Amino acid sequence: xxxxxxxxxxxxxxxxxxxxxxxxxxxxxxxxxxxxxxxxxxxxxxxxxxxxxxxxxxxxxxxxxxxxxxxxxxxxxxxxxxxxxxxxxxxxxxxxxxxxxxxxxxxxxxxxxxxxxxxxxxxxxxxxxxxxxxxxxxxxxxxxxxxxxxxxxxxxxxxxxxxxxxxxxxxxxxxxxxxxxxxxxxxxxxxxxxxxxxxxxxxxxxxxxxxxxxxxxxxxxxxxxxxxxxxxxxxxxxxxxxxxxxxxxxxxxxxxxxxxxxxxxxxxxxxxxxxxxxxxxxxxxxxxxxxxxx
Amino acid sequence: xxxxxxxxxxxxxxxxxxxxxxxxxxxxxxxxxxxxxxxxxxxxxxxxxxxxxxxxxxxxxxxxxxxxxxxxxxxxxxxxxxxxxxxxxxxxxxxxxxxxxxxxxxxxxxxxxxxxxxxxxxxxxxxxxxxxxxxxxxxxxxxxxxxxxxxxxxxxxxxxxxxxxxxxxxxxxxxxxxxxxxxxxxxxxxxxxxxxxxxxxxxxxxxxxxxxxxxxxxxxxxxxxxxxxxxxxxxxxxxxxxxxxxxxxxxxxxxxxxxxxxxxxxxxxxxxxxxxxxxxxxxxxxx
Numbered sequence: 001x002x003x004x005x006x007x008x009x010x011x012x013x014x015x016x017x018x019x020x021x022x023x024x025x026x027x028x029x030x031x032x033x034x035x036x037x038x039x040x041x042x043x044x045x046x047x048x049x050x051x052x053x054x055x056x057x058x059x060x061x062x063x064x065x066x067x068x069x070x071x072x073x074x075x076x077x078x079x080x081x082x083x084x085x086x087x088x089x090x091x092x093x094x095x096x097x098x099x100x101x102x103x104x105x106x107x108x109x110x111x112x113x114x115x116x117x118x119x120x121x122x123x124x125x126x127x128x129x130x131x132x133x134x135x136x137x138x139x140x141x142x143x144x145x146x147x148x149x150x151x152x153x154x155x156x157x158x159x160x161x162x163x164x165x166x167x168x169x170x171x172x173x174x175x176x177x178x179x180x181x182x183x184x185x186x187x188x189x190x191x192x193x194x195x196x197x198x199x200x201x202x203x204x205x206x207x208x209x210x211x212x213x214x215x216x217x218x219x220x221x222x223x224x225x226x227x228x229x230x231x232x233x234x235x236x237x238x239x240x241x242x243x244x245x246x247x248x249x250x251x252x253x254x255x256x257x258x259x260x261x262x263x264x265x266x267x268x269x270x271x272x273x274x275x276x277x278x279x280x281x282x283x284x285x286x287x288x289x290x291x292x293x294x
Numbered sequence: 295x296x297x298x299x300x301x302x303x304x305x306x307x308x309x310x311x312x313x314x315x316x317x318x319x320x321x322x323x324x325x326x327x328x329x330x331x332x333x334x335x336x337x338x339x340x341x342x343x344x345x346x347x348x349x350x351x352x353x354x355x356x357x358x359x360x361x362x363x364x365x366x367x368x369x370x371x372x373x374x375x376x377x378x379x380x381x382x383x384x385x386x387x388x389x390x391x392x393x394x395x396x397x398x399x400x401x402x403x404x405x406x407x408x409x410x411x412x413x414x415x416x417x418x419x420x421x422x423x424x425x426x427x428x429x430x431x432x433x434x435x436x437x438x439x440x441x442x443x444x445x446x447x448x449x450x451x452x453x454x455x456x457x458x459x460x461x462x463x464x465x466x467x468x469x470x471x472x473x474x475x476x477x478x479x480x481x482x483x484x485x486x487x488x489x490x491x492x493x494x495x496x497x498x499x500x501x502x503x504x505x506x507x508x509x510x511x512x513x514x515x516x517x518x519x520x521x522x523x524x525x526x527x528x529x530x531x532x533x534x535x536x537x538x539x540x541x542x543x544x545x546x547x548x549x550x551x552x553x554x555x556x557x558x559x560x561x562x563x564x565x566x567x568x569x570x571x572x573x574x575x576x577x578x579x580x581x
Binding site (some may be wrong): 007174177178180181182183184185186187188203206207210211 | 309345348350374376377380383386388389390391401402405406437451452455
């Protein structure tokens, strides 16, 4: 199951997108997400899809990896869609069945929110797939460093992030080992009701915490013995540099957002479109309900 | 045939890009009353093999019979087999979790569903086996003990299930010489008492020469040799090829032979070499 979660995974190939400055990638991803939330018609989503698709192609990432990341979140997507579909007070009713009411506005909202989620996941996946965790936390550190003026611990935060990421596989391996050792002593992690299962986790979690604390202590010692004393005066091996390519990427993204804004002005959205088709007296009245009321 | 492994193959993450075959068509058997040492270079499949012996890993193909019962059969209760085949992992002290030593050791017997009196009896017996004084240690937290003591508590946790077959994966790794001798002495006592068959994964050829009734040499996921330590160490070249070596006593023998001392080829333990050299020295003194 863990293999299907592409969010936060890194796809190690060399490409134009991989080489972009992590700071620029973070900023552009945020810009893309803001852009997606401004989209009002399908033309806009088509534009975003084209952008994401082309970016994935340039990054040499198989598009199906992005799709897989979305698939992993299908339950959240379906839930979002249904909640918006049924619990939105609209005026143009499409269907009424007992307490279930679907309005045109609800349908429109449901489509919008689900598509926004899809592109939010795709956009962020695209960033993490093309940026190594180290580069990513480096980028975050630099982006947050202006906040140091108000004593915000940007370096420490980034360091915590890289260490946390680094230890995920180690701890998973450790958990697997402890689980096996307890199973060898007859522990049962699979059967029983929810309380029995939660109790069964104690022999796994206690040793895992103990070992995590031990590792943390060892790591702190190892870092201090190499003179680590926080971010002050620390130079870096890889100095981040904004290049011409970063400005090109920024330009393309800006163009996309400009197009989205224009699209919002000139292409009608779903609600306006459908209401335009309806005979005037039926607008804002029950639409299908006469035939479909059950 | 107490434990019989036939044509065991194990492939990790089969079908993915990370696919790797750790065991390839391994067949072997372990008889009652044996003390088997499994040796092999890192990545030769030793740990994968021992995890199959009590059903923690499922074979990709092949069968494992314990007392004639197929471990991965449909109706087999794995818990019962795991009680029969006790497995002590590498660095077992990292699996301690209870508030007191006694309660941690009782974890296995409790999972077997034994009565409170029987659990208490077993905890006392297991602590006696690992030379931990019940009155002194039973109510202490396992986390405030020394490394060697913690390891003994962890081993006692497996012994308390009273397994017929005791499998230990490098039980002495990371211990000082004193702790090592103590653990090995304990294992030897258990074996001598005659009720436990021991399988031990080891990196020390000296320990193998001293303790094993039989050695299984693994290389690249297959069984290279399975014979008495004497017969195995006679194949010094094959051992070196498998990334292993011979006991320190045998190495010393070789060096002495190169210096012109006439020594037989079957001296593998320190005691044997010591006795032989003493005899030579006495003979020389007489002549």
